[in-house]
Amino acid sequence: MSDKAKYDELQSFIDEMKNEKGPLMPVMQKAQDIFGYLPFDVQKFIALGLDVPLTEVYGVATFYSQFNLEKQGEHSLSLCLGTACYVKGAQTLLDRLEQELKVKTGDTTKDGKFTLIGTRCLGCCGLAPVMMIDDDVYGQVKADEIPEILKKY
Amino acid sequence: MAKMVSLTIDGINVEVEEGTSVLKAAKDIGIMIPTLCYLNGVNSFGGCRICVVDAGAKSLLASCTLPAAEGMVIKTNTKEVQEARRMNMELILSNHDRSCLTCDRNGKCELQDTAFQMNVDEIRFDGKDTKHKLDLSSPAMVRDPNKCILCRRCVAACGRVQDIGVIGPTERGFRTIVEPAFKMSLGDVACINCGQCLQACPTGAITIVDDTKKVWDAIADPNKHVVVQTAPAVRAALGEEFGLPIGTCVTGKMATALKRLGFDRVFDTDFAADLTIMEEGTEFIGRLQNNGVLPMITSCSPGWIKFMEHNYHDFLPNMSSCKSPQQMMGSVIKNYYAPKMNIPRENIVSVSVMPCSAKKFEAGRPEFGDDVDVVITTQELGRMIRMAGIDFERLPDSDFDPLLGDSTGAAVIFGVTGGVMEAALRTVYEVLTKETLEQIEFESIRGMEGLKEATVKINDLDVKIAVAHGTANARKLLDSIRSGEKEYHFIEIMACPGGCINGGGQPLVDSEIKLKTNVVKQRAKALYSEDRGKALRKSHENPSVQQVYKDWLGEPGGHKSHEFLHTKYVERDLY
Amino acid sequence: MxxxxxxxxxxxxxxxxxxxxxxxxxxxxxxxxxxxxxxxxxxxxxxxxxxxxxxxxxxxxxxxxxxxxxxxxxxxxxxxxxxxxxxxxxxxxxxxxxxxxxxxxxxxxxxxxxxxxxxxxxxxxxxxxxxxSQKRIVLRNCGTIDPENIDEYIARGGYEALDKVLTSMSKEDVVNTLLSSGLRGRGGAGFPTGLKWKFTMAEADQKYVVCNADEGDPGAFMNRSVLEGDPHALLEAMAIAGYTIGATIGYIYIRAEYPLAVERLKIAIKQAEDKGLLGKNIMGSGVDFTIELRLGAGAFVCGEETALIASIEGERGEPRPKPPFPSQSGVFGKPTVINNVGTFANIPQIIVKGVDWFKSTGTEKSSGTKVFALGGKISNPGLVEVPMGTTLRDIIYNMGGGIPNGKKFKAAQTGGPSGGCIPVDHIDTPIDYDSLAEIGTMMGSGGLIIMDEDNCMVDIARYFLDFTVDESCGKCVPCRIGTKRMLEILERITTSKGKADDISKLKELGKNIKLTALCGLGQTAPNPVLSTIRYFEQEYETHIKEHKCPAGSCQAMIAYFIEAEKCIGCGLCARKCPVDAISGEKKQPHKIDRSKCIKCGACMEACPVDAIYKR
CATH class of the missing domain: 3.40.30.10 (Glutaredoxin)
Structure with missing residues (x-):
């Protein structure tokens, strides 16, 4: 989708939500759906569209973990760090992933392929430890399986 | 009649209106619970957990956000409460830049005061201390996030009180930092330099830019002829820097102190205020009589000007083209006084003492050249006087220097909200009706109400006037004009709530005092008294001003006036 | 109609x-x-x-x-x-x-x-x-009906409670029913639901019903199952709440990490609206009630009711001081009832089957059942719904299938980052609100993590505190700075840098944070630490004084060794090692270079003769 089309779509949503109470979060979530992340221009657009200071939009964007201020990788790789998974050794897996991908948790690989995220409980505790790549869920993951799994993408 | 509730604090009964905070209820009976993030009328946040009290719940509650309720039993000073407060204080100090000795707030810092009050004698929990860069991008204020205690008083001042919101909390948890969006600096965003954040800050996290060194250098330079002008609001507050009661008017001592500091000439901005009324009054009458753009809006508040340029530049045609008194004075000093005294322009240093932090920005506007070389604020003048070892309280009174030192009562009240309008009306009325104005004081536009309006009958015309102070009220007023809901002829807008007496450069007042005293009202009283005490109370009666027209300018609104005393403003983006 | x-x-x-x-x-x-x-x-x-x-x-x-x-x-x-x-x-x-x-x-x-x-x-x-041995009340329809078909919910008696309330019960009747039933909030605090609704009955021009579906406790997925398996139970209960307190709008605040639940809720709401069971003039009663979804965006603190309200209002999820309570001033400043999914899910059945039925399960002060999400070192992880008062022993061994791999039970953690641990000595504690509070933990939302002898309790405390520090909103001093200082101490302890007065410092800090933090997140943040110190102080001492981790878990304090006598020199470990830290000749005992070793444990898993151990 072209940039203009993206902004038009966001504008329509803003127009819909403008007269609702508490529109900021839904608008920001929609913007992230459309653009993939919330850079300065998009946040400015929202600030002007909803007539709130940019400071407020940015304050909300940086408070919640799910809002990305930077462009994300092609694939989002989330390793669950919830208690059940942690107790089953998720930290070791995370270390291994950081090593294999040569990034720190939260960053995107140099080739733009993966963004490594340490995520909150995904709710699949029965399959701990759990890893998600985009919408694919991998359960009972072992450190050795990691290189194989990554190769699929 | 509001419902009253009765509660017990430390065994003492007190009755307050329902909904009053326990903090205020305690104050009523002489118990000053220590606070840090609370600021009366600005911020009631409940974040520092210093003002916690025992209210019989399983955890201690912050008294600043606890509404008094019937039958409450509050204990403010148990051992448990004391220890809890002290530990929270230690935690704050463990994450604070503790280089107090070289800090601008050394000796006048609420964090120091509260730590002292709590008898903190060790910091048991030292650990990581977040490190941030200084923000030196603004000509008026310095931001040092390492001294920030995240009390959010500045956020409330900028966002809630002023309705501007260029700074706010970002990130989360331990990493939280209060700053402009996207890590921009103050100079990059639509900050209007009003300094309300500075006035709200309890520590050295936001301080006034210190330009005193430039002034000392100029005074020490034998080749320089250093001229100083002082704004109306300075005299109503300078005394506070030396422990004098709030609302003491110290005009005479101020003039003496300035002479002792070594200024070659001590003039009064009030003179230029009278001059401004001549020009602005003439301009207004011109618009009234020739179908000019109305409403006309005053232009002496540089915070308001920048606010207008960012947010309401559709009102550019409405702005008075008059410069502010500071700038008019600067222009008169460099273009009239200097040649008159045969002093080459490059040897004159024009210094102004202002209650206003935004004046530092104003003086640097390119269109104003070097008319005002340095702006120092009331706080900085206090520093200079202290540094020189002058015992301010014992100074005798003296007068401003002649030529540009005389002023009328109308000029003095410029420093209060409604004052410029009142001064203008005193002159415009007499010029248009050719009658003497009996009722000199316009009560309807005095006072701390955010938006004031009145109708003044001048000849056959019902002149509709409005006065707004604080940019939040400016927004309301201008929005009502944009929407067509309201119409006026003449409007006065001041960026700071209360007017210049509450400017960003005024002496800092401890939040405890702000809880007990209406500081702005007291300072306003000082100026209104001085007005009443003057023999001449209308700008057009000022003989020195008349002299300058005879000698140099010609007539108000004439060609020379426009060249030296008028200006234009610009459009600025919001982001 | x-x-x-x-x-x-x-x-x-x-x-x-x-x-x-x-x-x-x-x-x-x-x-x-x-x-x-x-x-x-x-x-x-x-x-x-x-x-x-x-x-x-x-x-x-x-x-x-x-x-x-x-x-x-x-x-x-x-x-x-x-x-x-x-x-x-x-x-x-x-x-x-x-x-x-x-x-x-x-x-x-x-x-x-x-x-x-x-x-x-x-x-x-x-x-x-x-x-x-489970008693499935909240989960009664989960796994048996199609959640995307409202008719199947109706076939199970769905919306009968709503009809009964609208046609034959006054608002006071509903409140009294809930009060008598003894239903307590299933979000963790256990506040009597009837009382909460009663406090919200005062006149106002607008009121709201909010469902807290933020379920942020790691290891908890009770709400997710209800939302994905039986969403109408929630919608019906919210409509009942709307009628009772006089609210016309309901919000379900659901965490964004539950996309399937969001989708199923949207379908359920639409189906209910199409049938006239939500929206204007429900079932011809003149009562209006609509439900909107609001998504969270990744902030655990938004599970705290005032932070949740702030989030709905479009702000940073920073909690607000209480009083005033949401019953007086909630969403957009209006009286609001806010309850957990688990609490709501009980209500339709209480209305239809009656107070006596509900009270017949559970204990005197904690009636009904509780859904727990069993996880960690347990043979049968998953959801179990049991009557209040069931013992931990029962849950672990009867329903959970015991500890796998022949390991010994060490402790169970309830209440997530806000809760404490239950050691072996208290394994026969009945699980109810008050008994758990007595032993230093809390019910929480239902996450129940089982730990065995290989888990280090100090590390678990550090893990939970790490979570809390990351999720702290940053508004109040004790939580923002206090928990960080506690975490720093724990990090030192788990990396061999513990100091003699660390335990007393942790206790002091913990006590102060509990006493002065602004919201529940801060007030309960020290619990995992204080609780593990209470029951496992010895383990802390070993870390601090001997620089050893008895469970063999703290990475910085363990090392992997190859027992030369057992090693057959097959080289499998060396091949598996991701950093080439193992060297050795064929058929000769191999050695691990500890300066390269990243302690991933791959070698230990690969060794066919169990020659590799960690200490």
Missing amino acids: ITKKDLDKIKAATLTENYLDDSREGIRVTVGMATCGIAAGAKPLFRLLKEGTADLEKVEVKMVGCIGSCRLEPMIEVYEGSKRTTYVFMTPEKCQKVLDEHIKGGKVVTEYTIGAADKENASSITEMSYFK
């Missing part, structure tokens, strides 16, 4: 047509399609069965929520007459076999049943020993 008569008609029709009751004339096949099921691969199975039965008469294939045992996913069930068969570990091939042999051929494929997998003489999950 829908009436009770219409509901009855739908109920009767659906029971028959969808083969929902035991007198069924056809075969009902269900596929477990909650998040776990789908993650394990249920979607292709559903397609396979749908296509495979397309031209069969008298066979209905339906998707359902969580059937009840995560580790056995993907699961499908076949209902025939009054017989129910549960198939586990399904694959497309196995599914095909079941389709051919059982569904078409009438013969149960015994080796795929749950009984065969878990070695019990049973063919359905309801007969399994670990399932029998």
Whole structure:
């Protein structure tokens, strides 16, 4: 989708939500759906569209973990760090992933392929430890399986 | 009649209106619970957990956000409460830049005061201390996030009180930092330099830019002829820097102190205020009589000007083209006084003492050249006087220097909200009706109400006037004009709530005092008294001003006036 | 306008047509399609069965929520007459076999049943020993009805409670029913629900009902299962709340990490609106109530009610001081009832089945059941719903299947980052609000993590505190700075840098944070630390004084060794090592270079003779 089309779509949503109470979060979530992340221009657009200071939009964007201020990788790789998974050794897996991908948790690989995220409980505790790549869920993951799994993408 | 509730604090009964905070209820009976993030009328946040009290719940509650309720039993000073407060204080100090000795707030810092009050004698929990860069991008204020205690008083001042919101909390948890969006600096965003954040800050996290060194250098330079002008609001507050009661008017001592500091000439901005009324009054009458753009809006508040340029530049045609008194004075000093005294322009240093932090920005506007070389604020003048070892309280009174030192009562009240309008009306009325104005004081536009309006009958015309102070009220007023809901002829807008007496450069007042005293009202009283005490109370009666027209300018609104005393403003983006 | 008569008609029709009751004339096949099921691969199975039965008469294939045992996913069930068969570990091939042999051929494929997998003489999950002792009230429909079909909910008596309330109960009646039932908030604090609703009855021009579906506790997924498996239970309860307190708008605040639940809720809301069970003039009663979804964006603190309200209002999720409580000033400053999904899910049944029925389960002060999410070192992880008062021992050994791999039970953690641990000594504690509080923990939302001898309690405390520090909103000093200081101390302890006064410092800090933090997150943040110190102080001392981790868990304090006598020099470990830290000649004992070792444990897993150990 072209940039203009993206902004038009966001504008329509803003127009819909403008007269609702508490529109900021839904608008920001929609913007992230459309653009993939919330850079300065998009946040400015929202600030002007909803007539709130940019400071407020940015304050909300940086408070919640799910809002990305930077462009994300092609694939989002989330390793669950919830208690059940942690107790089953998720930290070791995370270390291994950081090593294999040569990034720190939260960053995107140099080739733009993966963004490594340490995520909150995904709710699949029965399959701990759990890893998600985009919408694919991998359960009972072992450190050795990691290189194989990554190769699929 | 509001419902009253009765509660017990430390065994003492007190009755307050329902909904009053326990903090205020305690104050009523002489118990000053220590606070840090609370600021009366600005911020009631409940974040520092210093003002916690025992209210019989399983955890201690912050008294600043606890509404008094019937039958409450509050204990403010148990051992448990004391220890809890002290530990929270230690935690704050463990994450604070503790280089107090070289800090601008050394000796006048609420964090120091509260730590002292709590008898903190060790910091048991030292650990990581977040490190941030200084923000030196603004000509008026310095931001040092390492001294920030995240009390959010500045956020409330900028966002809630002023309705501007260029700074706010970002990130989360331990990493939280209060700053402009996207890590921009103050100079990059639509900050209007009003300094309300500075006035709200309890520590050295936001301080006034210190330009005193430039002034000392100029005074020490034998080749320089250093001229100083002082704004109306300075005299109503300078005394506070030396422990004098709030609302003491110290005009005479101020003039003496300035002479002792070594200024070659001590003039009064009030003179230029009278001059401004001549020009602005003439301009207004011109618009009234020739179908000019109305409403006309005053232009002496540089915070308001920048606010207008960012947010309401559709009102550019409405702005008075008059410069502010500071700038008019600067222009008169460099273009009239200097040649008159045969002093080459490059040897004159024009210094102004202002209650206003935004004046530092104003003086640097390119269109104003070097008319005002340095702006120092009331706080900085206090520093200079202290540094020189002058015992301010014992100074005798003296007068401003002649030529540009005389002023009328109308000029003095410029420093209060409604004052410029009142001064203008005193002159415009007499010029248009050719009658003497009996009722000199316009009560309807005095006072701390955010938006004031009145109708003044001048000849056959019902002149509709409005006065707004604080940019939040400016927004309301201008929005009502944009929407067509309201119409006026003449409007006065001041960026700071209360007017210049509450400017960003005024002496800092401890939040405890702000809880007990209406500081702005007291300072306003000082100026209104001085007005009443003057023999001449209308700008057009000022003989020195008349002299300058005879000698140099010609007539108000004439060609020379426009060249030296008028200006234009610009459009600025919001982001 | 829908009436009770219409509901009855739908109920009767659906029971028959969808083969929902035991007198069924056809075969009902269900596929477990909650998040776990789908993650394990249920979607292709559903397609396979749908296509495979397309031209069969008298066979209905339906998707359902969580059937009840995560580790056995993907699961499908076949209902025939009054017989129910549960198939586990399904694959497309196995599914095909079941389709051919059982569904078409009438013969149960015994080796795929749950009984065969878990070695019990049973063919359905309801007969399994670990399932029998559960009492499924909140989860009654989960795993048996199609959550995307409102008729199946109605067939199970759905919306009868709403009708009863609207036609024959006054607002006070509803409140009194809840008060008498003893229902307490299932979000963790256990506040009496009836009382909360009572406090919100005062007149106001606008009121709100909010459902807290933020379920941020790591290891907790009770709410997710209800939302994915039986969403209408929540909608019905919220409408009842709306009528009772006089609110016309409801918000469900749901965390964004639950996309399937969000989708199912949207479908459920639309279906309810289409039928006139939500929206304007519900069932002709004159009552209006609409429900909107609001998504969280990744902030655990938004599970705290005032932070949740701030989030709905479009702000940073920073909690607000209480009082005033949401009952007086909640969403947009208006009186608000805010309850957890688990609390709401109980309400329709209390209304229909009555107070005595509800009180017959549970204990005197904690009536009803509680859903727990069992996880960690347990053989049967998953959801269990038990009467309040069931002991921890029962839950772990009867329903949880005990600790796997022959390990010893060390402690159970309840209440997530806000709770404490229960050691072996207290394994017979009845699980109810008050008993748990007495031993230093809390009920929490239901996460129940089991730990064995290989888990280090100091590290667990550090883990929880790390979570809290990251999720702290930053508004108040004790939580923002205090928890950080506590974490710093724990990090030192778990990396051999512990100091002598660390434990007393942790206790002092913990006490102060509990006493002065602004909200529940801060007030309970020290619990995991204080609780583990209370019961495992020795373990802390060993870390601090001897710089050793007895459980062998703290990375910085353990090292991997190859026992030379046992090593057969096969080199498997060296090959597995991701950093080439192992060297050795063929058939010679190998050695680990500790300066390169990243302690991932891959070598230990690979060794065929158990020659590698960690200390």
